[in-house]
Amino acid sequence: MIDAGNVIECPPGSWKFTGAPHTLFLRVEKVRDDLSGFYEGEVWLEGQQLARDGTPLGRLQALVTVERIRVVRP
Template identity: 45%
Template sequence: MTTPPAAPDLPAVPALPAVPALPAVSDRPTASDLPTVPDLAPGTVLQLRQEDWRYGGHPLRLRVEQVRHDISHYYRDEWVWIVGERLDGTGLTQGRMEALVRVAALVGVVGPVTH
């Protein structure tokens, strides 16, 4: 059995300089500044302005089926996915959809009354 050749002596790697800490970003909201993602009851009808939801480009009426709390943290709790039924001006269903909604637009929303 032969012995492998000895590894050559390598020069020491110099230490990296310390990285300075980043300054605090004061213009971004902190977690305590953001509204809490509300727990909307199924059946709640949302009236959303064009700027309060993404990717639609128009106002939206949406009857809530589910609020996706499980993925809102990916949007820093500023936006939340809501699954529901799109409604026309008379309240007729226009099909099921998912909408990425601004949490601030949901503050104060009251759901359906149940007896």
């Protein structure tokens, strides 16, 4: 389960609509249940993109494949 406050890791190819094809680290601020219902196996998230060392890089929204997400910090 993905909850607000989790830091997740999304490998390349497991997320869309945010830019370059690299691993995404995201501190989840909001799970967009209103949009996620339109996608099977995927969920819309809003949050703070993080560098590998945890440095904030800016807010973004991403559509991620749930089965490929790894929770780094609950």
